[in-house]
Amino acid sequence: MRTLWRIISSPFRWAWRLLNFIREFILNLFLIFIIVICVGIYLQVHRSAPEPGKGALLVDLTGVVVEKPSMNNKFRQIGRELLGASSNRLQENSLFDLVNLLRAAKEDQNITGLVLSLKDFAGADPTSLQYIGKALREFRDSGKPIFAVGDSYNQSQYFLASFANKIFLTPQGAVDLHGLATNNLYYKSLLDKLKVNTHIFRVGTYKSAVEPFLRDDMSPAARDADSRWLGQIWAHYLDTVAANRQITPQQLFPGAPAMLADLKAVDGDTAQFALHNKWVDTVASRYAIETELTKTFGWNKQKKAINAVSMYDYQMQKPSEKGEQIAVIFADGAIIDGPETPGSVGGDTTAGQIRDARLDPHIKAIVFRINSPGGSVSASELIRSELEAARESGKPVVVSMGGMAASGGYWISTPANYIIAAPSTLTGSIGIFGVINTFEDTLGSIGVHTDGVSTSPLADLSVTKALPPEFSQMMQLNIENGYKNFITLVGKARNKTPEEVDKIAQGHVWIGSDAKTNGLVDQLGDFDDAVAKAAELAKLKQYHLNWYIEEPSLIDLVLSQTSASIYARLPATIQAWLPAPSGQIAALFSAQPGLLTNLNDPQNRYAYCLSCGDIQ
Structure with missing residues (x-):
């Protein structure tokens, strides 16, 4: 009888031991992971800053610029180095940290200029762009040069690039200036099909926030109101960029028909189109751009790159806490x-x-x-x-x-x-x-x-x-x-x-x-x-x-x-069906x-x- 019981119970005992082993293994792995993270953070916080050398500040801005990031900059930098997160375009950057960094670089004798590399910059709201632009203008007015380099520029990237002394574009590149638009989803037909009754209580002729539940399109009042302020924001954009490029807003953005005609004149070559419209200063290969930047900032043989420090590695002095x-x-x-x-x-x-x-x-x-x-x-x-x-x-x-x-x-x-x-x-x-x-x-x-x-x-x-x-x-x-x-x-x-x-x-x-x-x-x-x-x-x-x-x-x-x-x-295709990480x-x-x-x-x-x- 005991032998029979041992035969029956043996698989269960081994299964239980296996479960215990798996549980302890996972817990131990997690403990080791936490220890590595803690040691890494300690070393990161207490490491000595490298001896600075003269060169450019590489503004390799990645992700979006927001006023209040969900994760503090220091912690995000540690996480990027330890965990190797590659979600650049999801990264949040503090608007005020960025502006303070640019202003610190302006006063730093070891920083001899800026290189704007904005290919991974996903954007910011118009007011934030204006504030960053103000800091870039201050840097340029100090006498230090700014160079913008890129294979292409979207509207947010180009706005910042316009503050540069010189804008480079590669031969297959483009500058995407197209204007501004707003779009909202409207649910009335969907709610009708689902037989959902939406009860709206409101005050305000222009209170368009409830329109998605009442209509399938924008009301004339909301369209007129939004057209007004959207046109004004676009006018601010054009005025600022045109002034930076020393051309008129009409030259910068003559409208879709004129732009189409100009693009046809250069056989659809978007880089030459940008050059002819004075959107950029030079169309050149990456090698040629690197060669020209080397003349200004010198070459680092060890890094096999121009003398430059990334904005994410730049160590600026803490501001005074007097008063x-x-x-x-x-x-x-x-x-x-x-x-x-x-x-x-x-x-x-x-x-x-x-x-x-x-x-x-x-x-x-x-x-x-x-x-x-x-x-x-x-x-x-x-x-x-x-x-x-x-x-x-x-x-x-x-x-x-x-x-x-x-x-x-x-x-x-x-x-x-x-x-x-x-x-x-x-x-x-x-x-x-x-x-x-x-x-x-x-x-x-x-x-x-x-x-x-x-x-x-x-x-x-x-x-x-x-x-x-x-x-x-x-x-x-x-x-x-x-x-x-x-x-x-x-x-x-x-x-x-x-x-x-x-x-x-x-x-x-x-x-x-x-x-x-x-x-x-x-x-x-x-x-x-x-x-x-x-x-x-x-x-x-x-x-x-x-x-x-x-x-x-x-x-x-x-x-x-x-x-x-x-x-x-x-x-x-999978990302499209999943919510973004909570921090983003x-x-x-x-x-x-x-x-x-x-x-x-x-x-x-x-x-x-x-x-x-x-x-x-």
């Missing part, structure tokens, strides 16, 4: 209730940061950097009230608007002592809406029905039933009240009557220059101007910036870099914001600009 502090707090992304998530502004998180700055005796002023299309009304009000408390405590608050500060993004701007926007900032969009979907017809079509009893119509709320008329009326009144509160806040902040605000509100999107004319902002400028104004209002002669950016944990680093590496190595969602958020899935206002009230974040 009082000015807090820099970000609102970057859609505004949601609760804590911050990648690509969003958490009402609780941001309000908490403002409160910390208000209570910190070393903080003498706040620069609130906003780059948001808006979102939840309740979260926006939470942030606004905390910012108002900071101002009432005696600490000056200066709002610096980035690419967009619209709807809820403008709501949270109202308590500021001073508002500064860039000429291409999208702002305004003062309006409120609510969206509730119900699925009673969808379920009914497949034979599923909902029934029950309630003590009042207001208690009988369910996505599986039609909305009670009493609730719909109350919801519309709530939206209208929210709009009145919005324009009242704006009127109080901008010294206008609610009637005056209403004329420029109604959900109308304004570009920065028009917002200045309409009195919605105080000054046209950039982040530097906002910092200077904050120092002026706080009467600070010596100060440094305290950046309110949370540091990622080691686990965040490992997961983010590992997922990015795996994602980058997948075939493109912020960069991709503007493509088509998830209106119903990302926003979570408890009363379903939103101050949100749908079209502001989708410029291509």
Whole structure:
């Protein structure tokens, strides 16, 4: 009997031992991996910087430029070296770190020039490009040369390249200037086919954020409004690049018919087309370009390349931390209730940061950097009230608007002592809406029905039933009240009557220059101007910036870099069906914001600009 039992139980014992071995093996591998990561980080942080030599700063910018990366630069650099993530075009770069780096290189005697190699630069919003361009112009004005090299340039790449003293293009290359466009998805027909009932509550003639649920195309009012500000942004682009290239905007971009005729004249040779239109200075092979750069910067025999250091390896000195502090707090992304998530502004998180700055005796002023299309009304009000408390405590608050500060993004701007926007900032969009979907017809079509009893119509709320008329009326009144509160806040902040605000509100999107004319902002400028104004209002002669950016944990680093590496190595057809790694969602958020899935206002009230974040 014992022999029979041993025969029967033996496979189970071996299976159990095998499972234990596999479990211990995996845990040990993970432990070794963590140890290697920790040792690598220690060596990276404590390694001595190489002795600098004279040469160029290679601006080999990869990925997107954002105002607030989801991963701190130092941690991303470590992750890139240790884990070998090759997802360059998914990488996030800090706008302010990049500008500070360019300014440090301008003052560095060992840096004798810049080489812009932008083939992996995926883009940035127009306001960020202008700010980077400002730093490039400062570098060039210092007397140090800038060279741009590339096999091709998209519009964002070419904008930065236009600040160079000389632009090189290889013989098979091209410069892609085509203009700007906005595109949104519209769902009305889909919702009709699915028998989904969409209940819309809104205020504002131009509040186009709800149009995707009501129409299959853009309304004439929204088309006129968007055409206005989009044309102005394109005009800013052309004016800047044309001035850099010392030609007129009409010469730079004569229009599609004229460009087609010019391309035919050179037999479709896009490189010669760019040369003849003065978009570039020289068409040459990579060898010829390298030879010319060697004459300027010299040759490094060991590296077998020109004397240059990558921007990601460049060691710049830490800025002085003397004097009082000015807090820099970000609102970057859609505004949601609760804590911050990648690509969003958490009402609780941001309000908490403002409160910390208000209570910190070393903080003498706040620069609130906003780059948001808006979102939840309740979260926006939470942030606004905390910012108002900071101002009432005696600490000056200066709002610096980035690419967009619209709807809820403008709501949270109202308590500021001073508002500064860039000429291409999208702002305004003062309006409120609510969206509730119900699925009673969808379920009914497949034979599923909902029934029950309630003590009042207001208690009988369910996505599986039609909305009670009493609730719909109350919801519309709530939206209208929210709009009145919005324009009242704006009127109080901008010294206008609610009637005056209403004329420029109604959900109308304004570009920065028009917002200045309409009195919605105080000054046209950039982040530097906002910092200077904050120092002026706080009467600070010596100060440094305290950046309110949370540091990622080691686990965040490992997961983010590992997922990015795996994602980058997948075939493109598979990538198309998978979501981007979590650390990159912020960069991709503007493509088509998830209106119903990302926003979570408890009363379903939103101050949100749908079209502001989708410029291509």
